[in-house]
Amino acid sequence: MNTISNIQKELHTSLVNGRLAHAYMIIGSPRGSGLRLAEQMIKMLFCQTTDAKCVGCQYCRRIDQRIHPDVTWLEPQSKSRKISTDEVCQATKKIYQTAFEGGWKVVVLVHADRLQPQAANALLKTLEEPPDTTVLILVTEVAHALLPTIASRCQKINLLEETQDPPVWREGILGLFRKGWPQSPLENSTYVAQLRSILESQKQALKDEMEAQSDPEEEPKIKDGKLHARYLETRSEIVKTFFTWQRDILLGTLGIDQSLHHSEDLEQIRIQSQQATYSKVLERIKRLEELVRRLERNLPETLVFEQAFR
Ligand SMILES: [Zn+2]
Structure with a gap:
């Protein structure tokens, strides 16, 4: 740097x-x-x-x-x-x-x-x-x-x-999106497992970063609290990209492919919007909204994800 x-x-x-x-x-x-x-x-x-x-x-x-x-x-x-x-x-x-x-x-x-x-x-x-x-x-x-x-x-x-680098999680999450919304219980469990592993490595990256910057005298409890807060912040940024991806697909089902959030993945957006319908994508967005509410209520992360991507 x-x-x-x-x-x-x-x-x-x-x-x-x-x-x-x-x-x-x-x-x-x-x-x-x-x-x-x-x-x-x-x-x-x-x-x-x-x-x-x-x-x-x-x-x-x-x-x-x-x-x-x-x-x-x-x-x-x-x-x-x-x-x-x-x-x-x-x-x-x-x-x-x-x-x-x-x-x-x-x-x-x-x-x-x-x-x-x-x-x-x-x-x-x-x-x-x-x-x-x-x-x-x-x-x-x-x-x-x-x-x-x-x-x-x-x-x-x-x-x-x-000093801002693209976030560590971004490529992994886009990889997940490119696979498409899970269509079977098996796909659901691999999807969720992959998402969990992205979140875990993000957590580790935050931990390393904070450890490098933090005051060694600081109490472990306070450190953990700060780490948790940063993690929640990042998690909500990640969840936001789920919305932007589905929004792009929703527009795709209407034949619109301009002003997309993920224009770098235009081809993939097109394919996925051809495979879905407008109402199906709306249903996904509703599920994502439910996911946000559940995470806010501090329900167990894995369970919340499993239910959302069923
Ligand atoms: Zn001098």
Whole structure:
């Protein structure tokens, strides 16, 4: 995963060419990758080390310690979980003053989605007419929670999108769909067994991923809870694709093969819709709806699947 380092290279090129934007919105974790990239961007502006890797010059150290006089950090207050208008005004005022070190001035908003509407308006003024050598960095995980007027004035760096691989389960599930809806008890049991094994490997993948990222001190109970929540999330994403596949077939029975979810499987959709009827596919969709209700009631997974694909 060298996404962040690629982004850094691009930013460095913009800096060298004098084309750095005045405002960036980093869409990524304000505790993890988003925050790290913000710190690296700031270091890039202030670091005095000319060779590739700085091991901690006085400027970088000050940034790490958050005591650099030309870098203002805004974070939600622990109590209200909001970034207030006052804080924004104080920070932007500093932007219009001369930099202590004579160079860049930076304001970083961590959890920028927690800006109060009035605070956002105060920020907007600066975003509209930013003084030279000023960079505003907004870090958020939920870009859509920001006012569009703010978002549109920022250059976006989407870490969430960049680091997203196609989910582990996708190919397996599509393989299952291509087999068609089970037509006999035997087909039903192989179908369900295959689905179970996809879900199991997904569970394992989530577990590995979380283990690699998690805090070793964290209580096993909490870890298990988080894992279970992630698993349920993924399971419902998987179930959603059952609907999209059947929807495509339903359209197929009407002779429609445009704007399909699974257009990459057009041939298979055509074959399956020729083998089914409109009402048969509707019946399947009803079964899937029932499946969702049963899973929500925490009924045993295997049983729920067996009944749905009978
Ligand atoms: Zn440095």
